[in-house]
Amino acid sequence: MIRISIDLMGGDFGPQVVIPGAAKALDRHPDISFVFYGIKEQCDPVLARFPKLREKSVFHDCELAVSMDEKPSQALRRGRYISTMWRSIEAVKTGDADVAVSAGNTGALMAMAKFCLRTMANIERPAIAAIWPTLKGESIVLDVGATIGADAQQLMDFALMGGAMARALFEIERPTIGLLNVGVEEVKGQEEVKEAGRLLREANIDSLEYSGFVEGNDLGKGTVDVVVTEGFSGNIALKTAEGTAKQIAEYLRAAMSRTLLARIGYLFAKSAFDMLREKLDPSKVNGGVFLGLNGIVIKSHGGANAEGIAAAIEVGYDMAKNGLNQKIENDLKKYHAKRLPPMGPEAA
Numbered sequence: 001m002i003r004i005s006i007d008l009m010g011g012d013f014g015p016q017v018v019i020p021g022a023a024k025a026l027d028r029h030p031d032i033s034f035v036f037y038g039i040k041e042q043c044d045p046v047l048a049r050f051p052k053l054r055e056k057s058v059f060h061d062c063e064l065a066v067s068m069d070e071k072p073s074q075a076l077r078r079g080r081y082i083s084t085m086w087r088s089i090e091a092v093k094t095g096d097a098d099v100a101v102s103a104g105n106t107g108a109l110m111a112m113a114k115f116c117l118r119t120m121a122n123i124e125r126p127a128i129a130a131i132w133p134t135l136k137g138e139s140i141v142l143d144v145g146a147t148i149g150a151d152a153q154q155l156m157d158f159a160l161m162g163g164a165m166a167r168a169l170f171e172i173e174r175p176t177i178g179l180l181n182v183g184v185e186e187v188k189g190q191e192e193v194k195e196a197g198r199l200l201r202e203a204n205i206d207s208l209e210y211s212g213f214v215e216g217n218d219l220g221k222g223t224v225d226v227v228v229t230e231g232f233s234g235n236i237a238l239k240t241a242e243g244t245a246k247q248i249a250e251y252l253r254a255a256m257s258r259t260l261l262a263r264i265g266y267l268f269a270k271s272a273f274d275m276l277r278e279k280l281d282p283s284k285v286n287g288g289v290f291l292g293l294n295g296i297v298i299k300s301h302g303g304a305n306a307e308g309i310a311a312a313i314e315v316g317y318d319m320a321k322n323g324l325n326q327k328i329e330n331d332l333k334k335y336h337a338k339r340l341p342p343m344g345p346e347a348a
Contacts (some may be wrong), residue, residue: 001033002320004313005091005096008038009065009084011103011309013042018103021309022057023050028310028316035097037062037084038117062087066108068302075108076115085109089116091293101287103300103309108263110146111289117295120325125150126292127158127231128299129165130238131315134222140166141219141227144288145235152195155179155228159200160331161291162226163208169315170317175225178214180233189213196228197218203338207331211235226267287315291328296320 034057127143159167166175181189200210286308290297301311
């Protein structure tokens with residue numbers, strides 16, 4: 001049984017969407033049990049519509065919910081110990097849940113997760129990893145917005161964590177890793193990125209295969225299993241991809257309704273357009289994973305529908321079931337053991 005704690009008040013729509021999303025996830029994964037954190041008078045009427053979900057969940061009434069526009073420092077001061085967001089994370093720390101899921105304020109969620117769970121040994125900064133649809137299937141991109149900027153060692157840590165996530169999610173024995181850069185040539189790019197490339201080449205890590213630099217157009221191609229970058233460029237890439245997907249969908253909708261002939265053509269090609277719509281639907285790949293913490297936290301899009309919430313829950317389910325954090329810890333130990341200087345005769 002995988003136990004998932006959920007902040008029912010997070011996101012643009014709160015329990016009205018989060019609870020139906022949890023019900024969808026339960027239908028597909030009967031081995032899930034839920035620990036819900038919400039405001040009782042708002043959640044009870046919605047939960048009453050899902051008796052099966054209510055049987056597989058425990059509900060905790062909380063004092064307040066963190067708003068979507070609240071500053072992280074303010075949310076931490078005001079909501080520590082008593083908010084739905086904090087308590088859903090705390091359930092992971094106390095062992096009452098295997099993973100926490102929230103569609104709430106990203107900055108507040110990261111601040112609370114770092115304060116409550118703390119970072120793993122040898123990890124300076126956590127990262128947010130996104131699942132990215134590609135021509136070959138899916139890949140992982142990190143960091144997509146946890147922190148701005150990263151030095152070479154932090155990029156190296158992101159590569160280790162992203163590789164562990166790829167093994168947990170995609171069940172790839174040795175995932176390929178690429179560093180996002182302005183060109184594939186070794187002489188191009190910022191010094192931090194070039195130095196990270198050197199560290200990855202020389203580390204010779206058994207659990208991943210470093211493939212060199214990749215460019216922005218490689219994200220959609222699926223050139224590598226894991227793309228590593230810092231949070232500023234990663235977040236811009238993520239928002240650009242989401243905006244482009246919506247733009248293409250609008251272009252197609254307008255083109256298909258422009259003339260009678262176009263509408264007739266749409267009827268003949270409906271199955272193909274339905275498949276394309278499925279590929280462009282952001283809810284199908286919803287769920288950013290906070291990596292580098294002593295516990296698993298999943299961030300859903302704030303505007304996600306019930307299907308998107310279910311997708312985020314399922315990402316958390318996969319991460320917990322496949323031992324994400326254990327894989328990260330093992331990879332970090334192996335890497336840092338290699339970096340230790342050999343013991344001399346006196347030390348021996």
